[in-house]
Structure formats: structure tokens, C-alpha cells
Amino acid sequence: MRIVSFLPAATEMVYALGLGDQLVGVSHECDFPAAAKTKPVLVRPALALEKMTLREIDVAVAERIRSGGSLYQVDENLLCELKPDLILTQNLCQVCATSGNDLTVALKLLQPKPEILWMTPHSLAEIFENICELGQATGRSNAAETFIAERRERLETIAEQAKNISHRPRVFCMEWADPVYCAGHWVPEMVQLAGGIDELARKGTDSVRIQWTDVLKWPPEILIFSPCGFNLEKALEQVSHLEAQLGWGELPAVRSGRVYAVDANSYFARPGPRVVDGTELLAHLIHPELFDWNGPDDAFRSIPTSNSRASKMRIKTCSECGQAFECKMGGCWCDDFPPLPPSAAPGADCLCPGCLAKAVEHVRAEKP
Structure with missing residues (x-):
């Protein structure tokens, strides 16, 4: 043939x-x-x-x-x-x-x-069905059945170990960074089997563009950066897009150092045999205390966050105009300026750059 x-x-x-x-x-x-x-x-x-x-x-x-x-x-x-x-x-x-x-x-x-x-395919089961269909079309049905059984057993092992986990952390699998896309199709199943929850994902259907505010409302404890079609090297080149997001430094995943770039091309984006390896990788990243990773070293990297600009920022709401903005800890007006008079900012906790400029001008204008 x-x-x-x-x-x-x-x-x-x-x-x-x-x-x-x-x-x-x-x-x-x-x-x-x-x-x-x-x-x-x-x-x-x-x-x-x-x-x-x-x-x-x-x-x-x-x-x-x-x-x-x-x-x-x-x-x-x-x-x-x-x-x-x-x-x-x-x-x-x-x-x-x-x-x-x-x-x-x-x-x-x-x-x-x-x-x-x-x-x-739209699911892990349908990926296995495709393997079975290929076996039937090529006279390799027995080989296909044996291969599928081995892969299913590996997934069942993960599910069994994760079954009694007391805490399933919030996970966000980001399929694209600019604009932001959630994961879809079989990836939500992989996360679930691995002991996590990704409520931003779309199980069994296309990944879609989402708003960054959706991520802030579902503050992930673990963030998996898996840009579609990118290997690990290419994914790491795009990390600056993550750090530029409003409130990035306030995400639990960032604050705890649990942001990972992965080889999505090999383990997530392709609906083939290696989605099982991808599930094992997710299990290790989500629950390293339970699961080891014995695959290639270039499957993932932890993205450093402690020294990034974003990790030194926190999101606040301006008490003057009500807008959300990023406030650098140790560098906003609340650290560098004495308390402003009530006439400048009644009950102020922190001001955005625009309102800060107006407040400073007001203080200067009041000086004799």
C-alpha cells in the first residue's frame, strides 16, 4: 500500500x-x-x-x-x-x-x-478511534488494538492516581498569547485526567479568543503556555507577551512560580499518540509530588517570574477614577509621596498615573 x-x-x-x-x-x-x-x-x-x-x-x-x-x-x-x-x-x-x-x-x-x-477528532476517545480506523484501512487492526490498549492503560494509571487528590488546582492552558486563546478539543480532558481544572477551556470544540479579564476572574494557580504549532524554543521566545498583560504579576501562578512553557507541537496540538505523553507531562506539572516526568528534557521549561517587571507589579483600583491599573510595589505614589490632602484625593489608597499627576499639581498649587 x-x-x-x-x-x-x-x-x-x-x-x-x-x-x-x-x-x-x-x-x-x-x-x-x-x-x-x-x-x-x-x-x-x-x-x-x-x-x-x-x-x-x-x-x-x-x-x-x-x-x-x-x-x-x-x-x-x-x-x-x-x-x-x-x-x-x-x-x-x-x-x-x-x-x-x-x-x-x-x-x-x-x-x-x-x-x-x-x-x-475532538476528544481523546476519537483520537483512539482514528488509530483504530487506520489499522482497519491498512490491515493492521491487531497492532492498532494493542497500541490503543497500552495508551489507555497509561491514561487510566494517571486517572487512578489523581482520583483521590484533595485539591484540584485552577489551571489555564493558554493556546495563544496575542490575542489570548483558551484551549479546546481534547486538551481539557488531559487537564482533568491530570488532576486539574481549566474552566476557561472548551472541551470537545474549537479553542477561541478570550478576554484577559476572563483570566483575571479565573486566577490560575498553574499556567501552561502552549502556543499552537510551536515547539518549546519558539514558545519561550513569546514570554514577553505574557509579562505585558495587566495584572500578570498578581496571578497566583506567577506569584508561586508555576508558569510553564511547553512543546505544544509535540504533546498538545497534534491529535496523535503523543497526547498521552502530554497528559503525563501535565500530571507532573500540576502534581509533581505524585507524578514524575521521564520524557525529553525539552518538553517544558519553568518560566522565571521572580525577577520580571511584571512580578513587581500589583493590580489596584484607582480611588479617584475607579480604573484598574498596575502599581509597582515600592514605587507608586503611596510609597514615594506623603499623604495627599483630602481635597486632592478623598480617602485615597492609591492613584493611577493620570490621577496622580493631577493630585500632585493640586498640592503644588496649594503651596504658598
Whole structure:
């Protein structure tokens, strides 16, 4: 059988079932296992996203989708040359990987028509179903069943250990930083199995843009920064976006040093075999006293917070205008100025920069 995979998660499934020698073509994102990088590449990105900021990526992707354009380019000539019997693709997300829309023209050129296996999972159970379907389509049903059973056992071990945990901490899995996106699909299940609670996440459906005030209202005790499609190195490059958020230094996760960047590309974003590893990683980050991490060292990093500008800030409400603002401990007017007269700021506890300037001018004006 000649298999073409347009989906990194599907490529991982192919190798997990011992079908690597039958894989004849992949996408540019198929980088695991290492052998996948030796296969002919049929798909390239249509946008140079690596040169963009997070905000620029969000805008460019939204604009491309809104205009009906594709984020990927399929090499139709190479696809015809490879003559696949089976194509693995998805219709879950136009952003994450090649979708059915990208294949419409290419499929018309193929003779004979290959079998298409659609992988559109929204949950851990559906990811396992996709592995089972791949096994059935390739004559590897027994291998698929054995593989799934082993993965399920690992998840059950985590769930059993976490079952009697007295405290399930508030967790926020941030899928994008500018703008802020919550986690979706299978990730909320992973958090739950690992002994945490993420009420900002959307179980079984798309991740969405949320307001930063939503995060402040659900002050996470643990924050997992897992930007979609980014490995650990790229995630760490975006930490400044976190520290720039209003009230960042007041979050319990920041104050206790429990902010982590992770390799989302490997363990969270791809609906493939390694979501089980991702669940084990979450269990370690949420409950390190119960769970060890025996995976790669580059799976996560603790983000330093004690010396950051944000960690020295606290959020206050201006007693004059009522607006929320960041007040640097040891550097706001309440430390650097003597008490202002009642005429300047009745009952003031702390003033925002704008009201502070007005108050200082008022004091100066009253001096003889």
C-alpha cells in the first residue's frame, strides 16, 4: 500500500503501527519520528508565518480564511507521481494542517481514485478511534488494538492516581498569547485526567479568543503556555507577551512560580499518540509530588517570574477614577509621596498615573 499523509498526527500513527515503509509522501510539518523527515514533501505553507509576530499571524490567518484562500499549497504534480492508495487528511482545523478544501482540485487529477481517511477528532476517545480506523484501512487492526490498549492503560494509571487528590488546582492552558486563546478539543480532558481544572477551556470544540479579564476572574494557580504549532524554543521566545498583560504579576501562578512553557507541537496540538505523553507531562506539572516526568528534557521549561517587571507589579483600583491599573510595589505614589490632602484625593489608597499627576499639581498649587 502507498500512503500519503497530510497530517502530522496521522504520520505519527502510521509509524506507531509499523507502516513507515509504506508512507510515500508527507506534509512539511511531519517531523516525528525522524524518519518522516526523509519522505517526499507534498505540502508547503502559503504564508511565511515564521517571520511574523503572534498578532500578525492571527490577523494573516483570519484574513486568509475569510477571503476563501488556503494556508497551504499542495504539490499536485508530485501527488500524481506518487500514486497513493490511501490519503490521510482532516477537516478539523484549516489552520493546523491541510484540509479537505486543499485537496479538492488535486483529487480530481488522481487516477485511480485513492481511499481517503478523514481524521477529525475532538476528544481523546476519537483520537483512539482514528488509530483504530487506520489499522482497519491498512490491515493492521491487531497492532492498532494493542497500541490503543497500552495508551489507555497509561491514561487510566494517571486517572487512578489523581482520583483521590484533595485539591484540584485552577489551571489555564493558554493556546495563544496575542490575542489570548483558551484551549479546546481534547486538551481539557488531559487537564482533568491530570488532576486539574481549566474552566476557561472548551472541551470537545474549537479553542477561541478570550478576554484577559476572563483570566483575571479565573486566577490560575498553574499556567501552561502552549502556543499552537510551536515547539518549546519558539514558545519561550513569546514570554514577553505574557509579562505585558495587566495584572500578570498578581496571578497566583506567577506569584508561586508555576508558569510553564511547553512543546505544544509535540504533546498538545497534534491529535496523535503523543497526547498521552502530554497528559503525563501535565500530571507532573500540576502534581509533581505524585507524578514524575521521564520524557525529553525539552518538553517544558519553568518560566522565571521572580525577577520580571511584571512580578513587581500589583493590580489596584484607582480611588479617584475607579480604573484598574498596575502599581509597582515600592514605587507608586503611596510609597514615594506623603499623604495627599483630602481635597486632592478623598480617602485615597492609591492613584493611577493620570490621577496622580493631577493630585500632585493640586498640592503644588496649594503651596504658598
